[in-house]
Amino acid sequence: MSALDFVVAARDGAARTGRITMARGVIETPAFMPVGTAGAVKALTMDQVRATGADIILGNTVHLMLRPGAERVARLGGLHRFSGWDRPILTDSGGFQVMSLSALTKITEEAATFASPIDGSRHVLSPERSIAIQADLLGADIVMQLDECVAWPAAPERAAEAMRLSARWAARCKTAFGARPTQALFGIQQGSTFESLRRESAERLIEIGFDGYALGGLAVGEGHGAMVETLDFAVDMLPAERPRYLMGVGKPIDLVEAVARGVDMFDCVLPTRSGRHGQAWTRAGPINLKAARFAEDERPLDPTLTCPASRDYSRAYLHHLVKSGELLGQVLLSWHNIALYQALMSDLRAAIAEGRLEAFRRAFKAGLGADPDAASS
Amino acid sequence: MSALDFVVAARDGAARTGRITMARGVIETPAFMPVGTAGAVKALTMDQVRATGADIILGNTVHLMLRPGAERVARLGGLHRFSGWDRPILTDSGGFQVMSLSALTKITEEAATFASPIDGSRHVLSPERSIAIQADLLGADIVMQLDECVAWPAAPERAAEAMRLSARWAARCKTAFGARPTQALFGIQQGSTFESLRRESAERLIEIGFDGYALGGLAVGEGHGAMVETLDFAVDMLPAERPRYLMGVGKPIDLVEAVARGVDMFDCVLPTRSGRHGQAWTRAGPINLKAARFAEDERPLDPTLTCPASRDYSRAYLHHLVKSGELLGQVLLSWHNIALYQALMSDLRAAIAEGRLEAFRRAFKAGLGADPDAASS
Numbered sequence: 001m002s003a004l005d006f007v008v009a010a011r012d013g014a015a016r017t018g019r020i021t022m023a024r025g026v027i028e029t030p031a032f033m034p035v036g037t038a039g040a041v042k043a044l045t046m047d048q049v050r051a052t053g054a055d056i057i058l059g060n061t062v063h064l065m066l067r068p069g070a071e072r073v074a075r076l077g078g079l080h081r082f083s084g085w086d087r088p089i090l091t092d093s094g095g096f097q098v099m100s101l102s103a104l105t106k107i108t109e110e111a112a113t114f115a116s117p118i119d120g121s122r123h124v125l126s127p128e129r130s131i132a133i134q135a136d137l138l139g140a141d142i143v144m145q146l147d148e149c150v151a152w153p154a155a156p157e158r159a160a161e162a163m164r165l166s167a168r169w170a171a172r173c174k175t176a177f178g179a180r181p182t183q184a185l186f187g188i189q190q191g192s193t194f195e196s197l198r199r200e201s202a203e204r205l206i207e208i209g210f211d212g213y214a215l216g217g218l219a220v221g222e223g224h225g226a227m228v229e230t231l232d233f234a235v236d237m238l239p240a241e242r243p244r245y246l247m248g249v250g251k252p253i254d255l256v257e258a259v260a261r262g263v264d265m266f267d268c269v270l271p272t273r274s275g276r277h278g279q280a281w282t283r284a285g286p287i288n289l290k291a292a293r294f295a296e297d298e299r300p301l302d303p304t305l306t307c308p309a310s311r312d313y314s315r316a317y318l319h320h321l322v323k324s325g326e327l328l329g330q331v332l333l334s335w336h337n338i339a340l341y342q343a344l345m346s347d348l349r350a351a352i353a354e355g356r357l358e359a360f361r362r363a364f365k366a367g368l369g370a371d372p373d374a375a376s377s
Numbered sequence: 378m379s380a381l382d383f384v385v386a387a388r389d390g391a392a393r394t395g396r397i398t399m400a401r402g403v404i405e406t407p408a409f410m411p412v413g414t415a416g417a418v419k420a421l422t423m424d425q426v427r428a429t430g431a432d433i434i435l436g437n438t439v440h441l442m443l444r445p446g447a448e449r450v451a452r453l454g455g456l457h458r459f460s461g462w463d464r465p466i467l468t469d470s471g472g473f474q475v476m477s478l479s480a481l482t483k484i485t486e487e488a489a490t491f492a493s494p495i496d497g498s499r500h501v502l503s504p505e506r507s508i509a510i511q512a513d514l515l516g517a518d519i520v521m522q523l524d525e526c527v528a529w530p531a532a533p534e535r536a537a538e539a540m541r542l543s544a545r546w547a548a549r550c551k552t553a554f555g556a557r558p559t560q561a562l563f564g565i566q567q568g569s570t571f572e573s574l575r576r577e578s579a580e581r582l583i584e585i586g587f588d589g590y591a592l593g594g595l596a597v598g599e600g601h602g603a604m605v606e607t608l609d610f611a612v613d614m615l616p617a618e619r620p621r622y623l624m625g626v627g628k629p630i631d632l633v634e635a636v637a638r639g640v641d642m643f644d645c646v647l648p649t650r651s652g653r654h655g656q657a658w659t660r661a662g663p664i665n666l667k668a669a670r671f672a673e674d675e676r677p678l679d680p681t682l683t684c685p686a687s688r689d690y691s692r693a694y695l696h697h698l699v700k701s702g703e704l705l706g707q708v709l710l711s712w713h714n715i716a717l718y719q720a721l722m723s724d725l726r727a728a729i730a731e732g733r734l735e736a737f738r739r740a741f742k743a744g745l746g747a748d749p750d751a752a753s754s
Contacts, residue, residue, distance in 0.1 A: 039697060043704040047685065068672065068697045075673060076693050084689060276704075295445065296452060308424065312461060316453050320416060320445045327420040327653075330704060 004142070004184035004211045006243050010353045014235070014262040017352040020243055022141050023182035024080070025087040027055040029243065030259045030348050032341045033090060033267040038063045039073075039083040042272045043327075043334045046085045052307055052335070053342040056088040058267045059140065061133055062097035065123065066116045070137035078139030090142035090267070091134040093173075094125050095166075095188070096149045096216070096248065107148055109165070127172035135183055144214065145173040147188040152221040159192035159217075160200075166190045166216075167204040174208050184211035186245060189238065192217055193230045202237035212243040215263070219248040228257050235262045252281060252344055256364050259348050260357060271341050275334030278322040282340065284367050285374035289333065293373070294319040307339030381519070381561035381588045383620050387730045391612070391639040394729040397620055399518050400559035401457070402464040404432040406620065407636045407725050409718045410467060410644040415440045416450075416460040419649045420704075420711045423462045429684055429712070430719040433465040435644045436517065438510055439474035442500065443493045447514035455516030467519035467644070468511040470550075471502050472543075472565070473526045473593070473625065484525055486542070504549040512560055521591065522550040524565040529598040536569035536594075537577075543567045543593075544581040551585050561588035563622060566615065569594055570607045579614035589620040592640070596625045605634050612639045629658060629721055633741050636725050637734060648718050652711030655699040659717065661744050662751035666710065670750070671696040684716030 006029075008018040020027040034041045034049055036057045041049045049057065059079055064070060076082045079089055098105045098114040105114040111126035130146040147166040150159055170187050177185045187205035191197030205213060215234055218227050227249070235258075238244050245265035246258050255266055271281060278290045280301050287294075297315040305311055309332040321329030351360035369375065383406075385395040397404040411418045411426055413434045418426045426434065436456055441447060453459045456466055475482045475491040482491040488503035507523040524543040527536055547564045554562045564582035568574030582590060592611055595604050604626070612635075615621050622642035623635050632643055648658060655667045657678050664671075674692040682688055686709040698706030728737035746752065 038701050038703060039694070040703045040705040043708065045685070045705065045708070067701055068693075072673060072693075076675060076691065082691070082694055082697075084694070296449060298453060308422070314453065314459070316445075316449075317416070317459055317461070320459075324415050324444055326415060326417045327704060327707060328417040328422065331420065331422070331708060 003182050012352040012355050012357040015260050015352045015357050017349040022088050029264040031265050032345045033058045034338050035269045043331045048335050052339040059091045061091050061094040070133040074137040088141040091140035093130045093144040093146040095147035099149050127169040128176045131173050131176040142184050144186050145170045147216055149217050154192045160197055163190040163197050163201045171208050186212040186214050188214045188216040190217045195233045198234040213238040214245040214247050216247050231261045271337030272334045275337045276330045280333050281337045282374050284371035287373045289318050289322045301336050305339050309335035310339050380559050389729040389732050389734040392637050392729050392734050394726040399465050406641040407722055408642050409722045410435045411715050412646045420708045425712050429716040436468045438468050439471040447510040451514040465518040468517035470507045470521040470523040472524035476526050504546040505553040508550050508553040519561050521563050522547045526594050531569045540567040540574050540578045548585050563589040563591050565591045565593040567594045572610045575611040590615040591622040591624050593624050596627055608638045648714030649711045652714045653707045657710050658714045659751050661748035664750045666695050666699045678713050682716050686712035687716050
């Protein structure tokens with residue numbers, strides 16, 4: 001048995017629902033992974049995260065290697081013990097982070113070299129070092145290959161070059177990773193929004209062979225329309241029998257559209273970042289709790305959710321906390337947003353299992369902006 | 378029966394332990410009240426506060442009258458419903474806040490006038506308005522008289538003037554408050570560190586008659602020694618059969634010394650403020666989690682406490698959160714500090730009940746600074 005056992009329980013069009021079984025726990029799919037950048041899902045305790053229904057969280061290799069340091073996390077027993085999350089953790093490889101963190105990043109065939117935004121120190125991240133950090137030092141359950149991620153728009157030649165380097169790094173990652181009884185390795189498809197490059201990328205990854213396949217290089221500025229158009233051809237290129245993971249996505253509507261196209265896993269900082277900035281996600285879109293119209297609104301954010309932050313606090317109180325700069329406002333809105341995302345994934349799983357995803361998607365799109373309090377985003 | 382039933386269960390020297398029974402719940406004394414300045418105990422949910430053992434919290438009248446506004450809180454069902462804390466709440470009267478918030482405060486026989494630090498608008502706080510805000514609009518369980526609090530050091534004439542104005546305001550507050558079936562009113566002793574003024578203040582308050590008596594005008598810069606010397610004569614001036622409340626105090630050692638002198642109730646922002654600044658209180662003193670020596674320290678803050686923040690996270694992880702500016706660090710340290718304070722009050726109650734307070738106090742003082750990680754503060 002593989003370190004990652006993926007069973008599809010039901011299909012509805014291109015969408016599927018199922019479960020990933022790993023040594024540290026089961027992940028119901030489609031799954032949303034809250035982002036615990038530096039060993040913490042910002043503002044929330046792991047108990048609060050788990051209570052929303054999250055089965056797996058994500059950690060950022062680059063953040064953790066810079067602070068507190070991967071060797072230090074290893075000496076402290078690994079990322080699970082360090083952070084207090086005992087279920088599966090997926091770590092990114094650092095490819096996207098080195099692109100976005102630093103203008104001083106240099107990429108060669110051998111490795112990426114970048115400057116720490118904390119102290120300016122230079123660091124080298126090779127495919128082998130990324131695997132050692134993720135698999136050996138942090139102890140991630142799902143390890144991502146190191147890739148080169150290009151910004152959007154990218155010229156076809158530039159996108160091809162980065163995709164091919166990513167494919168060569170994928171092979172080096174696979175070799176460095178070897179075979180592990182409880183840890184899985186995912187490859188990352190690149191190729192920007194170009195169909196032929198996405199196909200070549202997928203073929204090269206499949207030839208190497210991974211436990212799961214991610215779609216990288218999206219949500220980098222191309223917008224919802226171009227992303228969905230890319231998914232229209234790119235998802236099917238990845239093996240149907242393995243989990244497919246759309247990296248760094250997204251808004252609720254992005255998740256609905258991607259699930260409908262066969263994606264199984266997501267991660268995004270949006271729910272926690274929005275929560276720290278006074279924004280609550282609802283099924284109808286995001287609402288800005290700073291708005292004066294909430295000052296005496298006694299309704300909770302969403303009484304249908306079991307999350308205390310969604311159910312037990314009035315919008316008037318949350319408005320007050322946000323206006324007053326109270327930390328509790330950031331805590332409660334982050335918590336609610338993660339709960340709303342998990343509820344959406346649960347709804348999507350149920351809709352697929354019951355063969356009514358298309359109706360769910362139509363109703364979801366019709367509901368966007370139907371609440372006068374929510375932006376139709 | 379009074380709105381506030383106070384039963385002393387045991388005495389040990391001047392110290393006593395007992396319980397205050399009110400409509401919304403029982404308060405075990407000596408009691409520490411976490412400060413919920415603007416309707417939230419900063420960074421913590423009310424469930425987290427309650428889980429530490431807190432029986433009562435404090436709200437700040439001036440903060441709440443400025444934002445979201447006392448009438449707004451009333452329209453939203455009062456402070457309990459607004460904040461989600463259904464147990465007793467004590468509100469301060471605003472006397473100390475108008476002194477500390479604004480250089481533009483003007484005090485006349487009639488009222489205090491002050492400028493909002495939020496928008497510079499002018500506000501008037503009279504004894505009658507303070508009672509209306511606390512008792513009618515916020516719906517506090519324990520209401521404090523409006524007082525004039527002077528800074529330290531104060532000339533005897535200035536301290537006497539403020540004490541006598543406070544006494545006249547006490548009488549007006551009593552008249553405005555009237556008799557209420559479920560709400561209690563406390564008078565506030567003033568007189569700086571002068572024994573004769575403290576005595577005159579106590580006598581005037583007792584003549585008016587209150588459900589409880591506070592010691593005001595301490596912890597305003599006089600230091601631990603002068604505060605304790607003042608308590609040596611001031612506490613006994615207040616009726617033994619009513620709760621005695623030392624306002625705005627303090628460090629753990631302050632609480633131990635004040636309890637030994639017969640004080641029953643305390644409030645202080647220190648545990649939450651310290652927590653937001655990377656400081657954790659321990660029985661041996663405060664420790665600064667930014668210090669590099671905690672970077673690989675796997676010990677929790679205090680495994681003897683049931684609070685998850687005290688028991689389930691390593692100092693290394695907390696060090697990392699503080700160094701990384703993660704909000705979760707502020708949450709966990711605030712939570713631990715409140716739990717440590719509640720544990721200290723529980724220890725004091727047990728020591729008094731078992732007639733070993735003097736031994737407890739000696740051991741507590743001997744323990745300060747005995748941990749090389751803690752400052753002997």
